Amino acid sequence: MRMHRLVLYTCLVILIAAAVGYAQMVTRPYRNGSVWTMTFVHxxxxxxxxxxxxxxxxxxxxxxxxxxxxxxxxxxVLTTESHTGADWDVLLMTEYKDLATMEANEAKADALTTSLLGGDPKVEQGYRDRSAIRDIVGERLAREIILQPRTP
Known part of the structure; x- marks a missing residue:
């Protein structure tokens, strides 16, 4: 009889502790989405x-x-009007599944780009040519937020 009560009380304490822990979990009203690189161009x-x-x-x-x-x-590609002489007017955005995918494919993406555009000398010449027509104002990395709670 005593053993029955002890087991019953132990189960009750565990159940209450689990319920309190579950109730204290913070449920975010959003979930993480994809990752974007953004390049601001003037x-x-x-x-x-x-x-x-x-x-x-x-x-x-x-x-x-x-x-x-x-x-x-x-x-x-988004465009806007510049408000000052140094303000960006073109925004380039590239979407990745997540940070891990972006980082894991970095070397492969560089190799693909280099071969696609004709090798390192042509890629470097392209950078020089574009510097005569535009300036990179800044770059940002952002995570898209999905305004919907994650389902457990």
Whole structure:
């Protein structure tokens, strides 16, 4: 009889402790989504169309190849007006499944880009050519937030 009570009380204490622990768990009203790299670009005066030509050729070809290989999920280009002479007017966005995928594929993505664009000398010349028509104002890494709780 005593043993029965002891087992019963022990089970009751464990059950109450579990209920209190479960009640104290914080449920976030969102869940983590994909990861985006964002590059803020300022095109030089009168050079927006020249930069858009680059984006619709080499940059898009590179992004499509990365997407086809499963290294990225998507990409976007947004434009806005500059408010100052040094303000960005083009935003390049590339979407990755998560940080682990982005980091794991970094070397493969570099190799793919280099071979796609014709080797290191051509890639370096492309950087020099683009520096005459645009400046990189900054870069950011952001995580998309899905406004929906994670289901347990």
């Amino acid at each position: 095109t030089h005066s009168g050079m927006t169309n020249a930069y858009m030509t680059y984006l619709t050729t080499d940059w898009k070809r590179e992004q499509e190849a990365l997407k086809q290989q499963g290294m990225i999920l998507s990409y976007k």
